[in-house]
Amino acid sequence: MTRSLxxxxxxxxxxxxxxxGLAEGPKHGYALMESAQSQGVRLGPGxxxxxxxxxEGEGWIEALESTDRRRPYRLTEQxxxxxxxxxxxxxxxxxxxxxxxxAT
Amino acid sequence: MRTRLLVRLYPxxxxxxxxxxxxxxxxxxxxxxxxxxxxxxxxxxxxxHPGGWHHERVAAKPGSRPVMLATSAxxxxxxxxxxxxxxxxxxxxxxxxxxxxxxxxxxxxxxxYWGPYLAGAIATFALVRVRVAWExxxxxxxxxxxxxxxxxxxxGASILIGALTSDFRG
Numbered sequence: 001m002t003r004s005l006x007x008x009x010x011x012x013x014x015x016x017x018x019x020x021g022l023a024e025g026p027k028h029g030y031a032l033m034e035s036a037q038s039q040g041v042r043l044g045p046g047x048x049x050x051x052x053x054x055x056e057g058e059g060w061i062e063a064l065e066s067t068d069r070r071r072p073y074r075l076t077e078q079x080x081x082x083x084x085x086x087x088x089x090x091x092x093x094x095x096x097x098x099x100x101x102x103a104t
Numbered sequence: 105m106r107t108r109l110l111v112r113l114y115p116x117x118x119x120x121x122x123x124x125x126x127x128x129x130x131x132x133x134x135x136x137x138x139x140x141x142x143x144x145x146x147x148x149x150x151x152x153h154p155g156g157w158h159h160e161r162v163a164a165k166p167g168s169r170p171v172m173l174a175t176s177a178x179x180x181x182x183x184x185x186x187x188x189x190x191x192x193x194x195x196x197x198x199x200x201x202x203x204x205x206x207x208x209x210x211x212x213x214x215x216x217y218w219g220p221y222l223a224g225a226i227a228t229f230a231l232v233r234v235r236v237a238w239e240x241x242x243x244x245x246x247x248x249x250x251x252x253x254x255x256x257x258x259x260g261a262s263i264l265i266g267a268l269t270s271d272f273r274g
Contacts (some may be wrong), residue, residue: 044141046147
């Protein structure tokens with residue numbers, strides 16, 4: 001049984017930022033924090049790893065072999081599907097919100 | 105040094121899996137108060153949601169560890185404290201004639217009863233959670249805890265209800 005992204009509760013946004021970061025290609029923890037920062041969100045290491053561990057537990061990301069202490073992660077097919085679904089949902093929210101704002 | 109201390113806040117099993125890379129991330133970053141708070145919160149989360157990193161789907165089922173542990177944590181100190189109060193009160197003061205009055209809980213509605221009880225509940229909860237978080241065998245640990253919690257739940261609830269009704273009658 002697999003869960004949906006919004007079941008991650010307060011880790012939804014960090015998880016989404018991680019998945020978006022990994023959609024560009026494999027990244028290690030620090031690179032994921034920088035990727036989130038480029039989206040305007042400061043992700044702390046504690047929050048990052050809490051979300052990262054949950055995503056790995058769900059099988060949406062997987063760890064790659066590391067050459068040093070920094071272990072890179074990549075998006076799995078399952079993760080890609082979930083990310084696509086979540087982004088489509090967000091697009092609907094954005095479209096509805098913008099339409100409502102334009103109408104008032 | 106500070107990095108190592110922060111990593112040590114996490115459960116052992118978590119450290120075995122993520123410790124080294126987490127330390128590498130911390131080493132690349134200035135340890136501001138905000139970062140330290142974030143790490144402490146992350147460590148608390150890892151202790152409170154051990155399944156978050158390897159068997160959350162088992163733990164998240166209704167009636168499993170979080171619910172049962174919380175219930176146990178409330179009932180175990182209640183039982184222990186009730187027993188201590190009953191024995192002490194009855195020993196120091198009067199020795200009642202009937203068994204029913206012996207088991208009546210003195211001072212249940214007074215504030216002094218609830219202070220130590222709440223402290224005991226929090227301490228028990230913390231101890232049990234930490235122990236479970238460090239259990240290496242997730243599923244087996246979960247089953248053991250379920251059985252233990254169900255036993256404590258039944259025992260504690262019956263004693264507590266008995267004590268409450270005795271008190272209100274007496």
